[in-house]
Amino acid sequence: MAEEIQNQEQLEEQIGDSLTKIEKFIEDNKKVVVATIAVVVVLICGFFAYKNLYLDKQQDKALAAMFQAENQFRADSFHIALYGNENVTGFVDVIDEYGNTSAGNTACYYAGICAMRLGEFEDAIKYLEDFSTNDPIVGPESIALLGDAYAELEDYKKAASKYEKAAKKADSELLSPIFLMKAGKAYEKIGDNGSAVKAYTKIKEDYNNSPEAASIEKYITRAQLKK
Numbered sequence: 001m002a003e004e005i006q007n008q009e010q011l012e013e014q015i016g017d018s019l020t021k022i023e024k025f026i027e028d029n030k031k032v033v034v035a036t037i038a039v040v041v042v043l044i045c046g047f048f049a050y051k052n053l054y055l056d057k058q059q060d061k062a063l064a065a066m067f068q069a070e071n072q073f074r075a076d077s078f079h080i081a082l083y084g085n086e087n088v089t090g091f092v093d094v095i096d097e098y099g100n101t102s103a104g105n106t107a108c109y110y111a112g113i114c115a116m117r118l119g120e121f122e123d124a125i126k127y128l129e130d131f132s133t134n135d136p137i138v139g140p141e142s143i144a145l146l147g148d149a150y151a152e153l154e155d156y157k158k159a160a161s162k163y164e165k166a167a168k169k170a171d172s173e174l175l176s177p178i179f180l181m182k183a184g185k186a187y188e189k190i191g192d193n194g195s196a197v198k199a200y201t202k203i204k205e206d207y208n209n210s211p212e213a214a215s216i217e218k219y220i221t222r223a224q225l226k227k
Contacts, residue, residue, distance in 0.1 A: 058098055058100065058101050059098075059101045059102060059103055061097075061098065062094055062097070062098035062101045062103035062104055062107070063103045065089040065093070065094050065097070065098070066089070066091070066094050066103055066106075066107055066110075068087070068088040068089065069081045069082075069084065069088055069089060069090055069091050069094065069107075069110070070110070072088055073091075073110055073113075073114065076117075078113075078114040078117040078118055079114075079118060081110065081114050082111055082114035082115065082118065091107040091108075091110045091111040091114065092111060094107040095107050095108055095111060095127070095130075099130075105130075105131060105132065105133075106131075108127045108128065108130045108131035109127075109128070109131045109133075109138070109142055111123075111124075111127040112124045112125075112127035112128035112131060112142070112145060112149075113145065115127060116145060116148065116149060116152075119152075121149045121150075121152045121153050122149075122153070124145070124146075124149045125146060125149045125150070128142055128145055128146045128149070129146065136170070136172075137170075137175070139169055139170075140166040140167070140169045140170035140175055140179070141166070141175070143162055143165050143166035143169060144162065144163060144166040144175075144178075144179050144182070146162045147159045147160070147161075147162035147163040147166065147179070147182060147183075147186070148182075150162060151182075151186060156186040156187070156189040156190045157186075157190055157192075159182075159183075159186045160182075160183045160186035160187050160190075160192075160195070160199075163179045163180070163182045163183035163186060164179070164180070164183045164199065166179040167179035167180045167183065167202075173207050173209060173210050174210075176203075176206070176207055176210075177203045177207040177210040177211070177212035177213060178212065180199045180200070180202055180203050180207075180212075181199075181200075181203065181212050181219075183195075183196075183199040184196040184197075184199035184200045184219060184223065187199060187223075188222075188223060188226070191226075193223045193224070193226040193227045194227060196219075196223040197220055197223045197224055197227070200216050200219045200220045200223060201220060203216050204216045204217070204220065
């Protein structure tokens with residue numbers, strides 16, 4: 001019991017010494033401590049001011065600028081939607097002016113699709129690589145679009161990689177088999193038939209109720225015969 005009391009007293013003494021040292025440090029460095037706190041407060045206030053006053057206004061401007069481009073996109077006028085004209089602000093201009101907003105991020109996705117439709121595959125890759133989203137459908141589809149762009153440029157290795165990434169991200173009976181089928185065909189293009197078999201087999205094993213699974217055996221057999 002006496003030992004416990006002694007240990008408690010020692011602990012309290014140590015805590016008291018630590019507090020005294022902290023108090024002394026603050027007293028000796030009062031100006032530095034106050035200045036540091038002031039800087040932190042200014043940074044926090046600056047962040048919220050930037051977000052609430054600047055970014056929100058930029059977002060509103062970006063959405064207004066993108067309105068006509070979206071209309072052109074829906075009308076399949078992809079050149080005007082992408083580059084704009086005297087009456088329309090194109091997605092490229094939205095990206096340049098408001099790229100730090102969520103609307104600017106969305107414009108990258110639209111721009112990637114437009115560039116794909118116009119056959120400007122390298123530009124499509126640039127726009128789609130800059131796009132990001134957690135949407136369970138748009139996210140995988142944007143990655144698969146990158147695969148399509150690389151396939152058009154005959155870079156089938158990168159195309160297959162993007163298709164497999166899209167399939168993994170989607171992890172759905174609807175989208176994953178489509179992307180895995182594209183991956184398998186891309187692998188076959190470069191003679192990597194072992195990887196093609198793996199992609200096709202994954203459709204068979206993991207998504208056997210999909211439309212792609214109904215005819216997957218012939219693709220597996222074809223790739224196996226090429227090995």
